[in-house]
Amino acid sequence: MTVALVALGVLFLLMLIGVPIAISLIWASVAGFLASIYYVPLEVIPQRLITSTDSFPLLAIPFFMLTGEFMMSGSMGRRIAAFAFATVGWIRAGLAQVSTLTSMFFAGISGSGAADTAAVGKMMIPMMEQKGYDKGFAAATVASAGTIAVVIPPSIPMIVYGVTAGVSIGDLFTAGIVPGIIIGLSIMMLNYWITRKNNYSEEAGKFEFTTFRRTLVEGALALVLPLIIIFGIRGGIFTPTEAGAAAAAYAFIINKFVYKDMDWKDIPESFLRAGKMTAMVVFIIAAANLFGWLLTAEQIPQQLTQLVTSISDNKLLILLMFNIIFFIAGCFLNASAAITILTPLLLPIAMGVGIDPVFFGVVMVVNLSIGLITPPVGLDLFIVKGIADVSYDKLIRAVTPFIIVMVFDLLLITYFPALSMFLTGI
Structure with a gap:
């Protein structure tokens, strides 16, 4: 100890x-x-750093990163946003709802909360400001919606958990669908309430089926990509890593040869940006694996198991304790680092009291996704702060209601496991 x-x-x-x-x-x-x-x-340190990342499933990370870069290099992102406008842009708080729905669509492609927040923020925050929305609210909406990217598949933190825990990444992806939708819908309801309460925007219209149909047809090839990923994995057509490669190839072909709006010069830049983001994530995973190996070698998991079970063996109470640990960890650690460190420590305890390892992974990822918008190191907050040019204090005040709502979502997902697990049995 x-x-x-x-x-x-x-x-x-x-x-x-x-x-x-x-x-x-x-x-x-x-x-x-x-x-x-x-x-x-x-000499063990460099050895562990290298061997901990020698994993075929981790290759899915650069492929999904590259998919997101290809998507934004062409018009796939704009077509998805146009469809979101046609779907929810006509209701009250329309632009805020568009930001959330666009983030949900983007979540099904890249798996990176930071990438989705940056992409949607650059498009939507200036538009929301022009329509009279408060800067803090606009930034908080985009930042909160960006957290969905690590819950709705493909999710990079779920890939990391699957590799660390040795569980099916396909099952994790499937189990994340409903929780991601729940979080997205709850953010949209909060958007509506805040907008009405503060009278940020009065824009409202009516649903135009013609526009909806046109944007659906124009964006169909982009919107179908998340379905290709999920059904391909669930149908046994390819592994998550192969799904990432197929998604990247699909995004490139559609943008370059179908939509014809990707230049050849965009390709090296996309590879470079994806490489940089991948290097950052994998470096953190390697370092966290080394730290976790140290704790395991010192038998910390066994000591922690004895401590927790001596307090209680009630599954509901232990889940609450886990959530408190995850929430605190998410305030200070990157999700990939927290998963790599905490999984070997806490998963044995969870399985010992009968908690399904896939469900445990979903709860962990959903909880750590909140860390993207909690101080002091919430990554999404720093991204939108730069885009919106808003003070950090104001942003924290604006994002607090979203954190509260997402905590309620977390408790709902935690204590009603069927919400996330029923799709895994299909």
């Missing part, structure tokens, strides 16, 4: 002074090794 305390103390100290999370995890691991009573050669 002393080793764990030393490692955790170094980790939080480094994070407190602004050291990047991956570097903090590595140095915390080094401190833990040095504090151990057992001799651990430091």
Whole structure:
């Protein structure tokens, strides 16, 4: 336990002074090794960093990143947004609802909350400001909707959990569909209430079937991509990694040869951006794996299991304890890092009291998605802050109602497992 305390103390100290999370995890691991009573050669560190990422399923991450980049390089993103406008843009709080629905569609393609938030924010925040929406509300709406990207498949955190826990990524993807929709609908209801309460915008119209049909036809090839991914995996046509490759190839072919609005010069830039994002995620995964290996070597999971079960073996109470741990972790850690560290520690406890590992993964990912909009390190907040040019204090006040609503969604998903698990049995 002393080793764990030393490692955790170094980790939080480094994070407190602004050291990047991956570097903090590595140095915390080094401190833990040095504090151990057992001799651990430091050559183990680079070995563990490399071998922890030597995983075929993790190749899905760069492919889905590349899919998102190809989508935004051509007109697929604009066509999806146009369909969202035709679907919900005519109701009260229309632009806020369009932002949320567009994020839900984008979530089914890239799997990255940061990428979706940036893409939708650049399109929608300026439009919402022009229509009279408060800057803070516009930014908070986009940031909150961006969290759906890590719940609705394909989800990069779910891929990380699947690899770490050794469970079916296809089942995780399927189990994330309904929770993602629940979160999206709850955000849209909150949008309506806040807009009406503060009279941000009075735009309202009527549903135009002609426009809806036209945008559906124009965007059909883009909108069908999430279905190709899900049904391809569930139907056993390809693995999640192969699904990522197929999705990237599909996005490239449709944009380049069907829509004909992607230039050849866009391709290297798309690869570069996807490569940078992938490197960031994989570096964090490698560092978190090293840290998790240290904790496992010191038998922290066994000690934690004994501690938790000595308090209670009630499944509902343990789920509540897990959610508190995940929520706190999400405030400070990247989702991939939190998953890699916490899964080996807490999954044995969950399975010991009869919690399905797929369901446990869904609860963890949904909870950690809230961390994208919680201070102090909520990534989505910093993205929209730069786009909207709004103060951090104002943004925190605006996003607080969304955090509260998403916590209620989390509790609903946690204590009614059938909402997420019934599709996995189909």
